Amino acid sequence: MRKLGLVCVIILAAFASSANAQAPADSAAIKQAALDYIEGWYEGNAERMEKALHPDLAKRIVRTNKEGVSNLGQMSAMTLVQGTKRGGGKTTPKENQLKDVTILDVYENAASVKVIASDWIDYLHMAKSNGRWVIVNVLWELKKTVTSNK
Numbered sequence: 048m049r050k051l052g053l054v055c056v057i058i059l060a061a062f063a064s065s066a067n068a069q070a071p072a073d074s075a076a077i078k079q080a081a082l083d084y085i086e087g088w089y090e091g092n093a094e095r096m097e098k099a100l101h102p103d104l105a106k107r108i109v110r111t112n113k114e115g116v117s118n119l120g121q122m123s124a125m126t127l128v129q130g131t132k133r134g135g136g137k138t139t140p141k142e143n144q145l146k147d148v149t150i151l152d153v154y155e156n157a158a159s160v161k162v163i164a165s166d167w168i169d170y171l172h173m174a175k176s177n178g179r180w181v182i183v184n185v186l187w188e189l190k191k192t193v194t195s196n197k
Contacts, residue, residue: 073180074150077158077173080180081148084171085162089144093132099182100124101174106185139165166190 080099087095104124111117122130136144147163156175161168172184 076180081160085146089136091135091137096131097128101181101183
């Protein structure tokens, strides 16, 4: 019985090791898609932005007014590409262009990624579609601005 258990552990370990062999390539491709998205924005490079996005992308933010009523703001892939083409984040000084990419989770053809940018934080849902990683959904939040009481 012990031998069977040991064999099972060895087989599982070998399987887990071979399953992780693809992870570095996927991780690099996921990070590159996230960088194409945020760097494309800062550069005003619509081609990079479009390459990073699935055509059916939805980018959403929940905004709450002074009365406490929330609504959902939404942008499409086309809106993001057109905004990037018009200059996007080119007005953001290079020294303020944050582009901190953290891969939160990857499973098969799905990934969750956090991007910390200069004025906001994006949570990306990505999918491996037709052999390449693209952003399918973005939920984002503006950073709080610090105000002085002077």
